[in-house]
Amino acid sequence: MNSAVPSPRAGYTLPVFACAGAIAALRRLVDPQDMPQAITLDLLNPPQPADIPIAQLAPLPDGSVLAITHSDPGDNLDLTRHTPLWSVVAWGNDDQIDRIQLEGGEGIGKQLEQDGAPAIYRYAKALIADNLTPLIPSGKTLRVTIILPEGRALADRTSNAAFGVVEGLSLLGTAGISEPLSAPGQLDQSREVLRDKAAHHAHLVFCLGENGLDLAVKLGIDPDCRVKTANWLGPMLVExxxxxxxxxxxxxxxxxxxxxxxxxxxxxxHVADGRQEILAACCAAENVPLPIIQRLLQAATVEAGLGILREFDKAMTQQVYRHIVERIDNRAAAYVHTHTGHALTVGSMVFDRQRQIVGRSDRAQTLFDQVLVD
Structure with a gap:
């Protein structure tokens, strides 16, 4: 009997489904008899094809065409699973300069730092431009509108607002493949990477995702010391x-x-939250005034809470975050000892959404010196 854990299934990022819908809608716009049930598109990154089903396709009264796809992120704990993406394609205006005018409709977030520009990023733009441009008849331009009917409601369950995106989700991603970082099978693969790194390095750097991995290199940390943990910090620390x-x-x-x-x-x-409550408790431990703590408990995000603290007292903010990182160190070390009986030195460095370090423990500084590039 083969007891090996099957590899978690990868899926695709949201821009891929938006693009597939736009291709189907454009084909129907060009030829009313063309009603594709699936679309093959070039992912660009990686440079390989992907086959995406088209759930529904229909012309609209204004002359545009609507195509609907459904997100499939693979074996990920992803709140966008099965969410519909609407791609509406119409001929461009006579005075339109760009060959493709890409717009964000309902459910596509707005970037506060970009004057409310739709949260459609470089990869999504390149994917749509590269796949649609060869299909546009000569002399024609397009207007492509991407809609996420459930985007506004789903955004309330994310930390998007902390990163300056409001009223919806982002067409985020730098690649077409959605790696199953939060799927249970991914833990086994992450452990294999950890075992390999531990065989060569006495000190390692755990990063949850791409932001941490990228910042680590910018801080001068040896790239080979980095380990991507996704959300599996407990099991990875024990390992x-x-x-x-x-x-x-x-x-x-x-x-x-x-x-x-x-x-x-x-x-x-999906597992647990309590972030504002933890921040409030740490503030109480450092004698932050009760009215400020009450405001923190009402804050939409921890990032917003950090802003409240900074506005109140920057020195006290540093004091609170020092308390937080030291508490992380202690809880993590105790967690490892409880589950293994072994001692592990853990140090913590945390950054805000501008990737600025806002808390660094003494143990983190010592470990940081150990993992710098020689």
Whole structure:
């Protein structure tokens, strides 16, 4: 009997489904008899084809065409699973300069720092332009509107607002493949990577995602010391303890790592939250005035809470975040000892949405010096 854990299934990022719908709608716009049930498109990154089903396709009264796809992120704990994406394609205006005018409709977030521009990023724009442009008849231009009917409601369950995106979701991603980082099978693959790194390095850097991995390099950390943990911090810390790793530097967004200060060692929001409550408790421990703590409990995000603290007293903000990172260190080390009987030195560095370090423990500084590029 083969007891091997099957590899988690990868899926596709939201821009891929938006693009597939736009291709189908354009084909129907060009030829009313063309009603594709699936679309093959070039993902660009990676440069390979993808086959995407088209759920529905129909002309609209204004002359545009609507195509509907449904998100499939693979074996991920992803709140966008099965969410519909609407791609509406129409001929461009006579005075339109761009060959394709890409717009965000209902459910596509707005970027506060870009004067409300739709949260449609570089990869999505390139994917749509590259796949649609060859299909546009000579002399014609297009207007492509992407709509996420459930986007506004789903956004309330994310930390998008902390990153300056409101009223919807982002067409985010730098590649077409949605790697199953939060799927249970991914933990086994992450452990394999950890075992390989531990065989070569006594000190490692745990990063939850791409932001931490990228910032680590910019801070001068040896890239080979980095380990991507996704949300599996607890099991990965235990594995590091069992492997005899000397120390682990946790480098991550404060809105994620703060969960460890409350004893939550799986950081996916489907598992547990309590971030504002943990921040409020740490503030109480540092004698922050009660009215400020009450405001923190009402804050929409931990990032908003950080803003409230900074506005009140920057010195006290540093004091609170020092308390947070030291608490993360202590809780993490205790977690590893409880589950393995081994001692593991853990240090924590947390950054805000501008990727600025807002808290660094003494143990983190010591570990940081150990993982710098020689």
């Amino acid at each position: 590091a303890g069992q492997l005899g790793v000397s120390g682990v530097l946790l480098l991550g967004y404060h809105g994620k790592l703060i969960k460890l200060a409350g004893g939550i060692f799986h950081t996916h929001h």
